[in-house]
Amino acid sequence: MRLRHYVVLWISTVGLISVVLAALPAGAHFILVKPDAWMSQNGLGDPQKVGPCGNDGFGTPTGKITTFQPGETIEITVNEVIYHPGHYRVALAINDQSELPAPPPITPVGSDPCGSTVIDESPEFPILADNLLPHSSPLGGARTFTVTLPNDVTCDRCTLQVLEYMSQHAQPCFYYHCAEIAIQNGPAPTPTSIPSECAGDCNYNNDVAVNELITMVSIALGQSPMSRCPAGNANGDGEISIGEIITAVNRALNGC
Numbered sequence: 001m002r003l004r005h006y007v008v009l010w011i012s013t014v015g016l017i018s019v020v021l022a023a024l025p026a027g028a029h030f031i032l033v034k035p036d037a038w039m040s041q042n043g044l045g046d047p048q049k050v051g052p053c054g055n056d057g058f059g060t061p062t063g064k065i066t067t068f069q070p071g072e073t074i075e076i077t078v079n080e081v082i083y084h085p086g087h088y089r090v091a092l093a094i095n096d097q098s099e100l101p102a103p104p105p106i107t108p109v110g111s112d113p114c115g116s117t118v119i120d121e122s123p124e125f126p127i128l129a130d131n132l133l134p135h136s137s138p139l140g141g142a143r144t145f146t147v148t149l150p151n152d153v154t155c156d157r158c159t160l161q162v163l164e165y166m167s168q169h170a171q172p173c174f175y176y177h178c179a180e181i182a183i184q185n186g187p188a189p190t191p192t193s194i195p196s197e198c199a200g201d202c203n204y205n206n207d208v209a210v211n212e213l214i215t216m217v218s219i220a221l222g223q224s225p226m227s228r229c230p231a232g233n234a235n236g237d238g239e240i241s242i243g244e245i246i247t248a249v250n251r252a253l254n255g256c
Contacts, residue, residue, distance in 0.1 A: 033204055034076060034204075036062060037179055038159070043209020046059070065181060070184075071151030076145055077143070078143060084167065085136045085168055087165055088133050089120075091128060096159070109167075116167065128149070140228065141228045155183050200231060200252065202228065207256060208252040212252075
């Protein structure tokens, strides 16, 4: 009876995920995992389609500001949830989002309206780095790259922009996320809190989304590696069980 009960739960869970997924809008592409984004993001990364920071007209400001030091090399983590060939660019505005540079020009190639773009091989402020994580195949989960902040800039509330360029995509060819950061002299601050664990929160944004549940099911079926969602394996045994998927579904429904 217990086995039959779990099978029913498994089927119900997969069915629920499929129904909810079918109702979601398509087109979102990446999530800014680190530093904390200035705006809330759903499981597919929206809002992100309007520059310079995902100014799509919805979402909730997070109010989070991450503090760094001048000249510090910082980590940026993105999770590309829908694949397109491309790369990332990082820029910095000191006073206001309006200072962020415009996207580079696009050249259509054949039937691809986003065929190619200009890469800044020797970026100068406000662009910090270009052609980051260049890829022509799926990245396979969250990926981290580094950029170095200017050593002559300080601010209480700068805007760090992460721009994604995508080829093989209908225009617009760019999506955007931003983080609000402070750049201050002195010792790095001691964290005052540690984010709570949330079973199934693959991108560590303290929320479990439908695509993360799908990822857990794929791992459990042996179709994806555990590296796609370590947070789904709550007991650390290297496998994702039915019970862990059910726990993640409860987190998705009730919050972390």
